[in-house]
């Protein structure tokens with residue numbers, strides 16, 4: 542039997558689409574782009590709306606209003622967002638790859654993404670405490 546998350550992205554309904562997220566919160570980190578090369582660098586500076594202990598957005602329904610540069614992942618843009626981490630469930634499924642063992646849909650636990658060291662829990666800093674001009678001091682290499 543095929544689980545719903547093994548089906549192509551375009552066959553998922555809205556609820557399934559939302560449920561595909563692994564909860565890593567890496568996409569809630571601020572990123573810097575090299576103007577010349579276009580290369581994207583992740584920083585450990587996170588959006589202030591993120592609750593870091595569970596990596597959930599504290600105001601998900603109003604996120605696009607409260608944080609205008611919060612990216613809304615949609616069926617139509619996931620292929621264009623090549624800065625998404627290689628572990629991102631949307632990126633994996635868009636490429637036809639299976640979900641990893643630590644994904645909660647596979648493991649049955651929301652904790653496994655954290656236990657596997659994939660999420661940002663415990664290693665980010667809120668953007669309330671970092672001036673945007675200083676983001677480059679917080680570039681990290683643990684997001685691939």
Ligand code: SF4
Nearest residue numbers: 562563565566568629
């Ligand atoms: S990077 Fe992908 S899987 Fe991780 S929180 Fe963001 S959308 Fe969800």
Ligand code: SF4
Nearest residue numbers: 569588591598604611
């Ligand atoms: S508004 Fe919510 S979903 Fe968007 S970047 Fe901030 S914490 Fe993440």
